[in-house]
Amino acid sequence: MTSSIDRLTIFALLATATLPFAAFSPAEAATAQSCAVQAEQIRSQAEGADPKAAGKALRNVALAEKLCDAGNxxxxxKKFTLASSQLETSVQLADRR
Structure with missing residues (x-):
């Protein structure tokens, strides 16, 4: 009887230890998907923006995508936020004219 309890205890400990690692895979997939969504949103905003601001924003989006691929x-x-703010500034200036 004691050997079955020990086996159950060991199995429970192993299962508990592996649960955090099992949770990382869906999280990484969600992160990659959210990076792609953000990149697409900024690219669509850049289509109607000032060409200089759009160029800067698109360079930051490309860098952000590389950072996402690297897991950072x-x-x-931060780069997505910077790219978005670069586009918003140009839109605000156009509204003030």
């Missing part, structure tokens, strides 16, 4: 979601988010 935090820095990629």
């Amino acid at each position: 979601r935090h820095e990629a988010g």
Whole structure:
């Protein structure tokens, strides 16, 4: 009886230890998908923006996509935010004319 309890305990400990690793795969897939969605949104905004601002924003989007591929979601988010703000500034200036 004690050997079955020990086996159950060992199995439970192994299952508990592997659960965090199983959760990383869906999270990485969701991160890659959100990077692609953000990139597409900024690219669509850049189509109607000032060409200089659009060029800067698209360069930052390309860099952000590379950062996403490398797994650095935090820095990629910063680049997406920068690209978005570059496009918003040009739109605001056009509205003020």
